[in-house]
Amino acid sequence: MKAIETKDLVKRFEDVEAVKGINLEIEEGELFGLLGPNGAGKTTTISMLCTIVRPTSGSATIYGHDVRKESDTVRGLIGIVFQDPSLDDNLTGRENLDFHGRLYKVPRGEIAGRINDVLELVELSDKADVIVKKYSGGMKRRLEIARGLLHHPKVLFLDEPTLGLDPQTRRHIWEYIGRLNREKQITMILTTHYMDEADQLCDRIAIVDHGKIVAMDTPDNLKHDVGGDVVIMTVPNGGEQLKAKLEQLEVVKSTQLVDSTLRLSVDKGETAIPIFMDVARQEGIAVPSISLHEPTLEDIFIKYTGREIRAQEAAGGFAGHGPGRR
């Protein structure tokens, strides 16, 4: 049985179609990533899987249980780490976990032991009896992950688990997530708009844009898809002209121009660069900088959406993080 299966899942809010038909099949034990810019429909998708938001149409099942018809059963099977903080600041870490354990009917005889286990897992044992108000952002996040695991869920949802955390804490949290997935064999779905996060952690990734999955595979296969190397040229003027010329070369597999950045997929970057420079010189187009790297998820995202994820983020930043949404 699949851990998660969705068929043509759609969510419409009044006049906006946030999710436009998503099909997923996620295996038990898999660490699956939904990658996309803010507003792509990632949170809405997992909110439907978590029974928080009702799908407009289509179906979704968790271990065969329909999220709409068997929402209580589904709630007992899943754990959730929300995008926004959801701890009681006036309780201690231990009290937050105890409350969670009660709500999820963890047997009273086991609760104390389990709380100690999950606290140890996220290295918060020594802060267990401190009021959460005094925790740092990273500690709160770790406590939320611990809480998500307390009732031994079969599926753990993580919505932007490292949003707003410093790089060191992010890597720390990645370690926890990766270890939990390997050691406890918990199926995990995480949403993120960080390329490196998806790349580092996930077994498989679905790239989501405008409510649809535009690509889905393992990070390596996706990158392989773009192929070879990526050459990035800065072209302040005449980008279109240069793009048209270079596209005619046999070594160039695909090109993308975003503002003044021209990206070219090639088999062998080292030999392509001198050729590219010659063409630019012949055309009289200035190229102040040129670089070569192996394909990243960023390149894949651009390939499928024609945009950079960061530009999206900047444009959608206010809507996504304004106080009104918290």
Next chain:
Amino acid sequence: MGDIYSIWLREMIRYIRARSRVVTSLITPLLWLIIFGSGFSSSLSFGGSGGSTNYINFLAPGILGMTVLFTSIFSGMSVMFDKEFGFLKEILVAPVSRTSIVLGKALGGTTQASIQALLILALSTLIGVKISGPLGLAGALALILVTMFFTGMGFVGLGISIASRLENIEGFQVVANLLVLPIFFLSGAFFPVTSLPDWMKVLVDLNPLAYSVDAMRYAVTGLHTYSIMLDLAVVFGFFVLMTVLGSVLFRNVR
């Protein structure tokens, strides 16, 4: 049952942890009682069916009603805070029925309101309030507790109902203030309601707090406007109505 207890327990931990707020929220009702009570006691005495009494004895049950009203309706506001700070999501996705959440919250708010009111009652005896009703001390306390319980449950239910329909804390405060002050002023907490102008008498008769204050006043002084059975029937009905309303409206909260 377990779920109701869990929700109640969290409310109580939060209450005990906010000790400074508990103390400050005792000050306002005590000021009312000391200043108004002592001020008017020096020149007035009040009568009604059941005899006559000093103004401070007359006022004390009104202040108890006020304490229960304020504490419980604003504890309904904790739904609003939970929503604002994200904790409500944690409760809403748990495998717990919405009714259990409402009942747990209501019991938590009522427990807090009762503790506050009993503290006020204890302190008021220190400034001269005497329990001299026909039920004796134990009977009076029993009647006060029962009345407070249903009144508190009712007003927490009302608070939850309002909080369920509103998007932000500012809105809640506006609605709560528009409701709370008229309910308080028109409850007969300050003055006898027997010889009021007709329009005012109608509003008092429609006010559940008026029956609550009336029952507690009977317990403290023996004075009353309505029959005690009517008082208890109204506060009980109010509790049932508001609990149902709160549960129904809370079901739609996201």
